[in-house]
Amino acid sequence: MFISNAYAQSNPLESLGGAGGFLGQYGFLILMFVAMYFLMIRPQMKRAKEQKTMMEALAKGDEVVTAGGVLGRISKISDLYLTLEISNGVELTVQKSSVTMVLPKGTLKAL
Numbered sequence: 001m002f003i004s005n006a007y008a009q010s011n012p013l014e015s016l017g018g019a020g021g022f023l024g025q026y027g028f029l030i031l032m033f034v035a036m037y038f039l040m041i042r043p044q045m046k047r048a049k050e051q052k053t054m055m056e057a058l059a060k061g062d063e064v065v066t067a068g069g070v071l072g073r074i075s076k077i078s079d080l081y082l083t084l085e086i087s088n089g090v091e092l093t094v095q096k097s098s099v100t101m102v103l104p105k106g107t108l109k110a111l
Contacts, residue, residue: 055096058082063103066094071108 058064062074064084072084075091082099084092 054102055099058096058099058102063105063108064099065101065103067098067100070094071103071111073108 060074065071072086074082075085076083082096086092
């Protein structure tokens with residue numbers, strides 16, 4: 001008597017088609033996937049490609065740094081391993097994938 005019946009209002013997103021519509025239901029999910037692609041997946045793929053080209057370009061005489069921080073000059077190279085000369089007469093065999101950076105020529109002499 002004193003209080004009138006309350007009726008629910010219609011959902012404004014229903015006009016987009018169905019209960020909330022495709023855009024309303026999946027739009028945020030699609031937006032998050034696109035953001036993850038451009039912020040995480042794409043840069044990681046770019047770094048992996050750069051690392052692969054660096055590995056393929058390694059040659060005898062290059063000065064490199066390994067993941068463990070060892071600096072040396074490549075004296076022998078094979079498909080999976082390379083031998084670094086870290087000092088006169090001291091050689092170390094490491095995996096090719098452990099090379100993180102190729103140094104400019106003459107860097108080891110400057111140290």
